[in-house]
Amino acid sequence: MLTDRAKEIVNAADSKMKDSLNFLEEDLKGYRLGKASPSIFNGVMVNYYGTMTPLAQVSSIAAPDAKTLTVQPWERNLIPVIEKAILDANIGLTPSNNGEIIRCTVPALTEERRKELVKKAKVAGENAKIVIRNARRDAVDALKKAQKNEGLSEDTEKEAEAEVQKVTDKNVKAVDEVVSAKEKEILTV
Numbered sequence: 123m124l125t126d127r128a129k130e131i132v133n134a135a136d137s138k139m140k141d142s143l144n145f146l147e148e149d150l151k152g153y154r155l156g157k158a159s160p161s162i163f164n165g166v167m168v169n170y171y172g173t174m175t176p177l178a179q180v181s182s183i184a185a186p187d188a189k190t191l192t193v194q195p196w197e198r199n200l201i202p203v204i205e206k207a208i209l210d211a212n213i214g215l216t217p218s219n220n221g222e223i224i225r226c227t228v229p230a231l232t233e234e235r236r237k238e239l240v241k242k243a244k245v246a247g248e249n250a251k252i253v254i255r256n257a258r259r260d261a262v263d264a265l266k267k268a269q270k271n272e273g274l275s276e277d278t279e280k281e282a283e284a285e286v287q288k289v290t291d292k293n294v295k296a297v298d299e300v301v302s303a304k305e306k307e308i309l310t311v
Contacts, residue, residue: 127268128282135261135286139293142253146297149246150304153239158185158228163193166211168204177207191215193224231308239308247301251294258290 124132152164166177177183181204182194195204204224205217214235215226231239265282268274274282 124282124285125274125278127272127274128265128278128285131261131264131268132282132285132289134264135257136289136293138257138260139254139289142250142257143293143296143300146246146250147300150243150300153243153304153308157188158191160185160191162191162213162215162228163208163211166207166213168200168207170200170203177204180204189228191226191228193217193226194222195224198222236308240305243301243304243308247297250297254290254293254297258286261286 148164151159151161160178160183163177163183167174168177168180169175170180177193180196180200182196184192184194186192193204193208195201198221201219201221201224205219208215208217208224208226215228217224217226219225262283265274265279265286269276269279
C-alpha cells in the first residue's frame with residue numbers, strides 16, 4: 123500500500139504528464155487543415171509597442187466562412203505590424219487588408235504540406251513523450267530520495283515506481299493516440 127508521500131509523488135508526475143498531453147492537444151489544434159479556424163493564429167505574436175503580444179489580444183479574429191479568416195485590429199496603425207507577424211509566423215497564410223480589416227484566404231492543402239504537417243505532429247508528439255519521460259525520471263528520483271531521507275520503505279518505493287511506470291505508459295499511449303488521430307485527420311482529403 124502506498125504511503126501519502128509516495129501517492130503525492132506519483133500524482134505530481136501524473137499531473138505533469140497530463141499537462142504535456144493537454145499542451146500537445148492544444149498545439150495540434152493550430153495545424154491548418156484547409157478550413158478556416160481562428161486557432162490557426164494561436165502562435166502569432168505581434169510587436170505591440172515593443173512587447174510581443176498574442177494576436178488575439180490586439181484584435182478580433184473571426185472565420186466568416188470555411189475559407190476566410192478576418193483580423194480586425196483594435197488600432198488601425200497595427201495593420202502593417204499584424205500583417206508582418208502573420209507572414210513571419212510561417213503558417214501558410216498571406217494577409218491582405220482594405221484599411222480596416224485584414225483578410226486571409228485559407229488555401230487547400232497540398233500533398234506536400236499534408237506530409238509536412240504529419241511530420242510536425244510527430245515531432246510535437248515526441249516532444250510530449252520527452253516531457254513525460256522526464257516527469258517519470260523526476261518522480262523516480264523523488265521516490266529514491268524519500269526512501270533515503272524520509273524513511274519510505276523499500277517495498278513502498280518499488281511499488282510507487284511501478285505505479286509511476288503504469289502512469290507513464292498510459293500517458294505515452296495517449297500521446298500516440300492523439301498524434302495518430304491528428305495524422306489521420308491531416309491525411310484525409
